[in-house]
Amino acid sequence: MKSGQDLEAVGLTQQEAERRLAEFGPNELQKEKGVSPLKLFVEQFEDILMIILLIATLLSVYLGEITDAIVIFAIVLACATLGFIQEYRSERALEALKKMTAPTALVLRDGKETVIQAREVVPGDVIILRTGDRVPA
Incomplete structure (x- = not known):
């Protein structure tokens, strides 16, 4: 297990992100059938x-x-x-x-900036925001 400072420097590993995605599910609002x-x-x-x-x-x-x-x-x-x-x-x-909601997000994965689908953002991801970006939450 990495310390908090190490995690911030490199972000999650792809393997850990996949595990968390399986555990917590996709980062999206529940799709409910609309009421007539x-x-x-x-x-x-x-x-x-x-x-x-x-x-x-x-x-x-x-x-x-x-x-x-x-x-x-x-x-x-x-x-x-x-x-x-x-x-x-x-x-x-x-x-x-x-x-x-933003369709994509810029995150740190394995120490590199990576563009992923916003629905693939998981708890613990280091999200990189720039001026004008929509928050993928």
Whole structure:
């Protein structure tokens, strides 16, 4: 095993990098199947407060308070729409961040500067950054 100073001078060996890649997996965000907009909207109604408001709407209809029912239901729809918009935008922002990650990285391996795929960066790699480089993390 090399000391911390020696490791910084030469970086990881290719063999050690391959071992760590097998142990920790690739350096990439988890690829999740995107949620459809319809499902995202329906999920807004799973919140306990939304369920309570929907029950209040039904009770208002049952008691003949149609105006109250309409007002409560309008509030429910407005809240669901705002929640949907926020979550949809955050999903799109996350996708944009995934696209911004650097495709390659300059690392020290076996004492030499080596260009590798960013997904092959492993814990312990010495990453060389220059002005304007994207961080492969």
